[in-house]
Amino acid sequence: MARILVVEDDDTIGTAVARSLTLHGHEVAWAQDGGSAIRETARAPFDLVLLDLGLPDLDGLAVCREIRPALPDAVIVILTARDDEMDVVLGLESGGDDYLVKPVRLAELHARVRAHLRRAEAGRHDPPVDLGDLTVDFASRRVTVAGTEVHLRPREYDLLARLASQPGTAVSREVLIAEVWDENWFGSTKTLDVHVAGIRRQLSAAGGASMPTLVTLRGHGYRLDPPS
Template sequence: MARLLLVEDDDTIGHALSSSLAAHGHEIAWHTRGRDALAEAARGPLDLVLLDLGLPDLDGVAVCRGLRAAQPDAVVVMLTARAEEMDVIIGLEAGADDYLTKPVRLAELHARVRAHLRRRAPATPGGPPALGDLALDTAARRVTVDGTEVTLRTKEYELLARLAAEPGVAVSRETLMSEVWDEHWFGSTKTLDVHVAALRRRLAEAGGSARLPTIVTLRGHGYRLDPP
């Protein structure tokens, strides 16, 4: 679980972002004012900050500088309606690592957050979280079980890769549909269940006596990939 600070003065946007990030398993501290955000940053380590530049009490760029000074190891992502190139450059020079222009697309937000947290995570012996005899090569889009490649259809692979990105974390149906299919998907979510069933079947057929993770159904919520 990552500890995230959200600095956003718009209640509608703040509620939407904080709820969605919490649903992805993150611990969220949400503040609407720059001074409160700086006080939060002084309380303890943060993994990532989402910072709206248009704050009611302090200039967002000044807050960015303060956050960078207090949290030198945290990732800072600006949320801004200012699309002008100069505003973006000033924000990046103030210590931000990345920016997203409003209105923020949730699928893109979560993808950016995951990417930044992966890059920030220190290397550990043994590499990524253990998935038993199942291995994913995301660069080549290959899946192997005990060294033997498993042929998956496109969405089956993308579904497995999304669940494997956060082993042991509950992922909602809405999140899977948004990130694996499309945020504007209007069809039945039954397609998700069909793909999960097919993915389970393909892994079981390839598994034999291999140690494989389990795709757990969370009724009323979504799915979770449990390591073996």
């Protein structure tokens, strides 16, 4: 199945989550503080990280920023007792792909893990899409601009790939949330906006003489327009 790192200082929660994930066939490592999490990610790759923000030694947001470069293709799901929208945005901007508010129900946790791992395999047989200097290669999950790779986070890639699969077509926020995150997902819609902003920053920094435009459709969603 998948290699999963659980970063949680609470013995009861950590034991329950790690045991449940193991019973579902995953290979699980458990770190009880930020320093241990950073060392774990330096030693071995992981497919998914469950990261509690309330750690005893380091701020969880700082840990997220530290481990993201070491795990560019991993999904980082933030576990937080902070249901404030600004805390969610800060977590996503620090490198997180998704979040769950504690206390986390194991059924919801497993559903979210399955959705993220399944999405990583989706679209592998579709041909690449070329939109001017931008190429989205579904088989390799690579994005390039004029031949130079652009390193997107996993959910940023999934979001761009979904829009690139139907260039020029309006896609609602509800459809994007359901297809890129989870059809049963609920929470702050800022999750989508933060990832769109990240895509725009990365593509803008990559340059390119002929680039598509990621258009915001107020009250509806987004559209990726081919270059004119």
